[in-house]
Amino acid sequence: MIAHARQRSVMVAALAGAAIACKKAPPPPPPAVPPAAVPLSVSSVTLGKAVGADRSIAQPLSTFGPKDTIYASVATVGSASSGEIAAVWTFQTGQVVHADTQAIAPTGPANTEFHISKPSGWPAGKYKVSISLNGAPAGEQDFEVHR
Amino acid sequence: MKPDNPDFSDVQGGSSSSAPPPATQTYTVKAGDSLSKIAKQLYGDANAWRKIYQANTDKIKNPDLIHPGQVLTIPPA
Numbered sequence: 001m002i003a004h005a006r007q008r009s010v011m012v013a014a015l016a017g018a019a020i021a022c023k024k025a026p027p028p029p030p031p032a033v034p035p036a037a038v039p040l041s042v043s044s045v046t047l048g049k050a051v052g053a054d055r056s057i058a059q060p061l062s063t064f065g066p067k068d069t070i071y072a073s074v075a076t077v078g079s080a081s082s083g084e085i086a087a088v089w090t091f092q093t094g095q096v097v098h099a100d101t102q103a104i105a106p107t108g109p110a111n112t113e114f115h116i117s118k119p120s121g122w123p124a125g126k127y128k129v130s131i132s133l134n135g136a137p138a139g140e141q142d143f144e145v146h147r
Numbered sequence: 148m149k150p151d152n153p154d155f156s157d158v159q160g161g162s163s164s165s166a167p168p169p170a171t172q173t174y175t176v177k178a179g180d181s182l183s184k185i186a187k188q189l190y191g192d193a194n195a196w197r198k199i200y201q202a203n204t205d206k207i208k209n210p211d212l213i214h215p216g217q218v219l220t221i222p223p224a
Contacts (some may be wrong), residue, residue, distance in 0.1 A: 054165050055163060055164060055165045076166070081169060081170075082169035082170075082171070082172075082173060083169075084173055084174075084175060084218075085162075085164075086175065087162070089158075089160070091153065091155070093152060095152060095153075095155065096155075097155045097158055098155070098158045098159075098160040099177060100160050100161065100162045101162070101174065101175060102162040102163070102164050103168055103169050103172040103173055103174075103221075104164045104166040104167070104168065104169070105166060105167050105168060105169040105170070106164075106166035106167075107166075107167075110164060110165045110166035111164070111165050112162065112163070112164035112165070112166065113162060113163055113164070114160065114161075114162045115160060115161055115162070116158055116159065116160040117158070117159050117160070118155070118157060118158050118159070119157055119159070120157050123153040135175060135216075135218075
């Protein structure tokens with residue numbers, strides 16, 4: 001009786017082992033597909049009085065004093081071997097205050113800052129910074145200078 | 148001077164980016180630009196205008212005549 005039980009358990013173990021041995025190995029995972037390149041675009045435009053090392057603005061502002069240096073931080077996503085971001089700063093009358101361009105070749109999210117200052121002091125009023133990417137409008141921000 | 152048309156001639160500005168610059172930059176001509184003015188702005192040397200001209204002979208026929216909106220190739224300094 002005991003011998004029969006032992007024989008049976010040995011057979012069961014052998015069959016289980018054979019079943020495991022016959023099991024196919026799981027197919028290897030498919031090769032990782034590289035992510036599609038994201039085209040370069042502007043995600044936000046933020047104004048402030050200072051930028052960090054990553055050219056972002058920690059304290060966004062929309063009102064400035066006459067002696068402030070005004071920064072615009074342009075956040076972009078995507079990549080490009082060459083792109084041109086332009087900033088045009090205008091006064092409430094439409095008068096161009098200053099314009100700058102920055103050529104970039106980002107491989108991922110990036111920040112580009114533009115800044116203006118006026119040693120004799122900004123006239124009080126409403127201003128605007130208009131951002132374009134490769135010549136196409138990409139965002140704008142209004143701000144004011146108060147005495 | 149009209150009070151609503153103030154003088155912005157002393158405005159100073161600049162830019163920088165966390166992204167690397169392209170191997171070769173481009174520059175979009177603005178009203179009032181000249182090749183020597185662009186060379187002064189980008190290279191710090193107005194006499195380097197020839198370098199810009201030579202990189203853009205397909206777009207510029209007369210170095211004294213460039214047009215707003217033209218996108219110029221700017222070779223590395």
